[in-house]
Amino acid sequence: MTLFAKQATNLFKTNLSIKTIAMTSLALIFTSATTMAQADTTKIGMITTLSGGGSSLGKDVRDGFQLALKMSDNKDIELLIEDDGRKPAKAVQIADKFIQKDKVDILTGIIFSNLAMAVIPSAVKKGVFYVSPNAGPSALAGKGCHENSFNVAWQNDNLHEAMGNYANSADLKKTFILAPNYPAGKDALTGYKRFYKGEVAGEIYTKLGQKDYAVEISKIKASGADSVFFFLPGGMGIAFMKQYSQSGSKIPVMGPAFSFDQGILGAVGDAALGVKNSSQWNKDIDNEANKTFVAAYQKEYNKLPSLYSSQGYDAANLILSALKKSPVSDKDAFRKALKAADFASPRGDFKFGNNNFPIQDIYVREVVKEGDVLTNKIISKGLENHQDAYAKDCAM
Amino acid sequence: MTAALFLEQLLNGLQLGMTLFLMSAGLTLVFGVMGLINLAHGSLYMIGAFCCATITNMTGSFLLGLLAGFVGAAIAGLIIEVVVIRKLYDRDHLDQVLATFALILIISEGTSWIFGSSPLYLSIPSWLSGSIPLSFGEDSNSSYPIYRLVIIAIGLIIAYSLYLLITKTRLGMRIRAGESDREMIAALGVNIRVIYSLIFALGAALAGLAGSLVSTLYSVEVGMGEPVLILALVVIVIGGIGSVKGALVASILVGLVDTLGRVFLPNILALFIDNSQVATLSASLASVLVYILMAVILAIRPQGLFPANA
Numbered sequence: 001m002t003l004f005a006k007q008a009t010n011l012f013k014t015n016l017s018i019k020t021i022a023m024t025s026l027a028l029i030f031t032s033a034t035t036m037a038q039a040d041t042t043k044i045g046m047i048t049t050l051s052g053g054g055s056s057l058g059k060d061v062r063d064g065f066q067l068a069l070k071m072s073d074n075k076d077i078e079l080l081i082e083d084d085g086r087k088p089a090k091a092v093q094i095a096d097k098f099i100q101k102d103k104v105d106i107l108t109g110i111i112f113s114n115l116a117m118a119v120i121p122s123a124v125k126k127g128v129f130y131v132s133p134n135a136g137p138s139a140l141a142g143k144g145c146h147e148n149s150f151n152v153a154w155q156n157d158n159l160h161e162a163m164g165n166y167a168n169s170a171d172l173k174k175t176f177i178l179a180p181n182y183p184a185g186k187d188a189l190t191g192y193k194r195f196y197k198g199e200v201a202g203e204i205y206t207k208l209g210q211k212d213y214a215v216e217i218s219k220i221k222a223s224g225a226d227s228v229f230f231f232l233p234g235g236m237g238i239a240f241m242k243q244y245s246q247s248g249s250k251i252p253v254m255g256p257a258f259s260f261d262q263g264i265l266g267a268v269g270d271a272a273l274g275v276k277n278s279s280q281w282n283k284d285i286d287n288e289a290n291k292t293f294v295a296a297y298q299k300e301y302n303k304l305p306s307l308y309s310s311q312g313y314d315a316a317n318l319i320l321s322a323l324k325k326s327p328v329s330d331k332d333a334f335r336k337a338l339k340a341a342d343f344a345s346p347r348g349d350f351k352f353g354n355n356n357f358p359i360q361d362i363y364v365r366e367v368v369k370e371g372d373v374l375t376n377k378i379i380s381k382g383l384e385n386h387q388d389a390y391a392k393d394c395a396m
Numbered sequence: 397m398t399a400a401l402f403l404e405q406l407l408n409g410l411q412l413g414m415t416l417f418l419m420s421a422g423l424t425l426v427f428g429v430m431g432l433i434n435l436a437h438g439s440l441y442m443i444g445a446f447c448c449a450t451i452t453n454m455t456g457s458f459l460l461g462l463l464a465g466f467v468g469a470a471i472a473g474l475i476i477e478v479v480v481i482r483k484l485y486d487r488d489h490l491d492q493v494l495a496t497f498a499l500i501l502i503i504s505e506g507t508s509w510i511f512g513s514s515p516l517y518l519s520i521p522s523w524l525s526g527s528i529p530l531s532f533g534e535d536s537n538s539s540y541p542i543y544r545l546v547i548i549a550i551g552l553i554i555a556y557s558l559y560l561l562i563t564k565t566r567l568g569m570r571i572r573a574g575e576s577d578r579e580m581i582a583a584l585g586v587n588i589r590v591i592y593s594l595i596f597a598l599g600a601a602l603a604g605l606a607g608s609l610v611s612t613l614y615s616v617e618v619g620m621g622e623p624v625l626i627l628a629l630v631v632i633v634i635g636g637i638g639s640v641k642g643a644l645v646a647s648i649l650v651g652l653v654d655t656l657g658r659v660f661l662p663n664i665l666a667l668f669i670d671n672s673q674v675a676t677l678s679a680s681l682a683s684v685l686v687y688i689l690m691a692v693i694l695a696i697r698p699q700g701l702f703p704a705n706a
Binding site: 051052053083186189204205216219242243246247267 | 412
């Protein structure tokens, strides 16, 4: 090595070492600060769908969740949010990062059941809690239930079961049923058929994310059905309803709340007027918690909350209620506190069954116009204190 | 199944085929004439849809929106050709795939910056909405949306115009010459660069038109182009790379196979297997049917149905 080069490296080294010391000390200050804070901070990782055709669902869950955190006096919660883009592989990646790098205590947020199946079973085995604000696949409610996995919304079949029950009471005898080919789609049609006593005029599974329903609509029109039951969440439902109303078909449609909820009624338009749909929540349920929620949500986001907003709000409040009783570090006590579901939900009273899925009332709603805004009003109770059909297979 | 229903499903297949044709005509020309694999073709479809949605919402006129989708995608195509694609003609196919894949990411990310990640929705203008009856008599349930008929008509008009352009005009002659021998046509004093730019912009405009036409049926969102791009690639492989006629035949073939597969597979499968499995199995099988078609055609005719340089 030449002298010049040696000098240069020495200079570089000294420079570097000064920098290093400065940086290290700075880093030390920061880490000590964070470790101090970490002592009682709960870290929650939210994996949800914020882009693409399912984005309105994820955004509503996130907004409801953040609203509940904002309204609470517990300020020691750190919420990390990542967009899964409705891709299972991406959701798994985010979950790994949340668990291994960020060391979160609780995961939440997943909208779609195929993503839920990819993430939840392995996450809860690693000792993390999962609180689902939406996806409730049957596989996680029955044999695959887990003590750390909670669902604050519903088991996938529930809303569809209520519609099946409604179809009987409305004297519908020949329904055409339609859902995407993925876990929640299969749960949907199974749920409907479990309660529905009439004849099935036709049954179609479409591709998840399908945009063109011309083939299916032609089949529906030719089937001689007296009603159409469909489960097509997010953008799929909007595309279906727009194309259905163009097709000139007179057969009435019905479905779970997902395709007729606040977030998408505007895009569906007047084609949705009068459609019956089922939900565990609606903005006109008469209780204090609901009034507070609807008013606070409107004030914060300047729009009406959706079903998904209420589920995000409930997920956060469930976690907050458990944190009041026990820190998340005491896993057994925290789990017990979650299971108690000791908070006022806007939907009214509900409790967890043995499989950590809700036992609750499910309502039938109708799409109406209030002024210029399309919204829902409850017309009857579809199922009372309803528990899912898989709970008996759960060993807990 | 009644004749009217069968006709309705045929029209559905034809409509899907026409949308695919608009996408694949440009793709196959660019591939055939310039030897360029353009993965960003789906992004041009998306750009067209976004231009159409923006202008329609601003002016309230869907026709202006369609024009904006067509012109907007053409301009975007021209810029892309001059800035990026021009440097790729002499490069390896792998470099082209890499560069145009990068374009997909850049355009998608750029679009979600400008428009956000929520999908946009357009309504069909009232003069195109509604449906017309397909059969008269007691079976009045059978009808077809006017808008989808318009898409079929536009597709046919474009196909005929392209045929005229390529076979009857001087530009078309140069395009065909460029397809056969690139060096020779340049040596004869024809400005091949201008022809390349024109073809690329034309292909982009057609993709943009396809995107604008479907924007009222589906949602306009980031990433809407990629599923269509995959089908368009299947189409040009089946049709024979570089052949517009091949693209037309293959588009209609793919459209019909996909549609009729979804219609008849459940009935066919029901003959062989247990009823409870039919719905899920036929859904899975219907979604791979066009790829099976591609594999079969490639096995029999590796050059596609109408190879351009045969």
